[in-house]
Amino acid sequence: MISPGRPMGRRIAALSGAVALILAATGCGGGNGDGSGTGKVTSITALDYYTDTTEHAQWGERLTACGKTVGVTVEHTSVPGPSLVPKVLQRASSRTLPDLLMLDNPDLQQIAQTGALTPLDQYGIDFSGFAEGILSAGTYKGQVYGLAPSVSTIALIYNMDMLSEAGVAVPRTWDELKTAAAELTRPGRYGMAVDANATFEGTWQFLPFLWSNGGDEKQLNTPQAAQALQLWVDLVKSGSMSKSVLNWTQADVHDQFVAGKAAMMVNGPWRISDLNQAEKLHWGVAPIPVRQTGQALVTPLGGEVWTVPQSASKTRQEKAAQVLVCLNDSTNQLALAKRNFTAPSRSAVASRYTEQVPSMAAFVKSVEGARARTGELGVRWPKAATAIYTAIQSALTGQQTPEEALKHAQQMATSP
Template identity: 30%
Template sequence: MKRTSTLDMASLATATALGVVMSFAATMGAAAQTEITFSYLWGGVEGEALEQIIADFNASQSNIVVKGVSSPDTTKQLASMSSTSGSFDISDNFGSNVGAWASKGILHPLDDAGIDVADFIPASIDQVTYDGKLYSIPIAVHDYQLIYNKKLLDEAGVAVPATMDELAAAIKALTKVDGSGNITQLGLGYAWMPTTMTVLGYAFGGDWNGGGKPTPTDANAIKGVNFYADNVVRPYTSAAVNKFIAGFGPYMSPEDPFHTGKIAMVIDGEWRSASLGKVEGLDWGVAQIPAASPELANSTLVEVSTLFIPTNSQHKAEAAEFLKYLVSPPVMAKFSHALGNLPARTSLLGDPIYADLPNYAAWLDALKSPNAKSFSSAPYVTEYVTDLGSAFDAVVQGTQTAEDALKGVADRSATYAQ
């Protein structure tokens, strides 16, 4: 009994000591890992796709643990970047903000991050470069086309418009008003007003950023704004349009007005190719946005979704490693496919992974158009785009003419940081 007890005691002591060693080793292993926070603007299905990529990265190595946080509030994002100690180590936004943020010193330069940008679409790199330095890396690019409801066009006997005159006629034929003057169906709506107005300005041959400077009073750009106001708003009054829009469900939800047939046509981006195909009973197509003349065919706005590291990140090296993973060809392909986005790498533009996305080629082909334009990366662009949005809204609300509203932007542009 005594011998057995002694052996048991010895075994217990050995097991206890081994447990302590293993616990210490586990603690040391955990301590060796660096946790970084990836605060991203995406949510819903897009956020779920990103979380899967985060999980894949975490499983691929043992030095870094990425914690994903969906935070669509851009005001909160900027506040964190501007503080002494930020709440995240890597995040995303759009290329149009890079110049303004880099000039404030809140973006960490990425020239030494070890990312070869030779394979990236040149225009996307131009938009994330400020004062000769790279401050962000493109994860995807975007452009805009005319999406239409085939059933509604067929019922109205309307062909897919190819000219501005045809678009104006289609809007009229596809807009329905009841006996009380209430709009029940809108011929052309918008996913986001500033984008729609900007693209229409390009389609009339305008340039919002001519010579790298704000040109809000460009005569042809103003024609695009007036086209929307003259054909969508003024025939039915701003009050009637506002009342109709007030009943819309959330964007890209089951109650989205394009999903439910309340809007017959809309100008929107390529990400809709991944979602519209899942809407039961919706037969839809995509066409080039009509242009004022043949030489302006396939005029569109190109935007860039980017990834960046804030200056106040406490884990810049680890964040850079994760950033490199996110923009590597296989991961970029997986991510952009899940979201229906256009990849930022030229080597992926013909990748068969995108073959199952309906109508995706229309947006892809637009990237090759000489009439695909983007705003510069100058520090003033963020403020300028905000002012343009306010001016566009004033026109749609009927409180100002396009000429007066955009002259006001031109006057304010004299105060922009250059």
């Protein structure tokens, strides 16, 4: 769950051949009903990147049920994740987008910037009950353009048996984390594992350490940011964390943990299904440690938002908005969260959910204070994210000190 409920590592590789044809079929305002918006609408189109067979079927069922509720048939199509945004941008200016469009939440900014999406308040949608950070993920210039039925974030997942055997408590602060990681490290096993690779995944995993310590992507060359990066450097230098984290994906981190080669890891709830299938593995989840007691944990928010693009038919837009509301009702949010190990976006639903799925409690708690990656910089976020993972690589390889790496990162992020 990118990622991040979809993390960046879960985006499926592009299948370039049929994408244009698929979007032509779904993106031209097809279905019944005249373009003036006065005719009866009996079907609408929906587009997402859930190309995995199971995911596609699940969302197809959900869209079909919601369509039936509002009196339309939903023609549901999926395209590979990397292909979605480029094709949407191509069709945005001509208003030939589908009636209902799913976007990874960091991508909403650049699509909304084109004017291709409609503000959801014009349909009378009630935004109450959604956590502030979740609404922020679907907001552009003060208006809500997208809503996420469920979301995700990352937490500390640990091997309960290894911690018990070593007499180590679950760490809550950075000092406790360094101590625990050192005591848990053995020949053939590291105490801690993260994804520090040179992609947006590496940035995503670093953000809780940066943000919780008061660091900010608007100004990367600060003592707070340097302290966060120094923590990762210290873990690698001490041998508590493998140098291979520079190349690991979140999937690799998971594999190391399941194989018993890492006692703790930073990862997301999308790993729970596989963790549950690992024989003799007893694991727990805790919030990511903060530098010192009293600091508030701030994690990045993952998940997809559903939007209603502009079209020639107001009636079609209204029907699409009604389906969007249905996807975000309490029943669907709870069902989707249970099935996918994500967190419901409505706070009241999330509270009920943790009672029913205790393994999600730490993730749901972290979501309460989670932030959208684009919340501060909007469309400029990708440039900052690139600068951050470049700094991580430079510092962990020893090419630069954290201070030097972050000074360079600030220059990268603010260059024309």
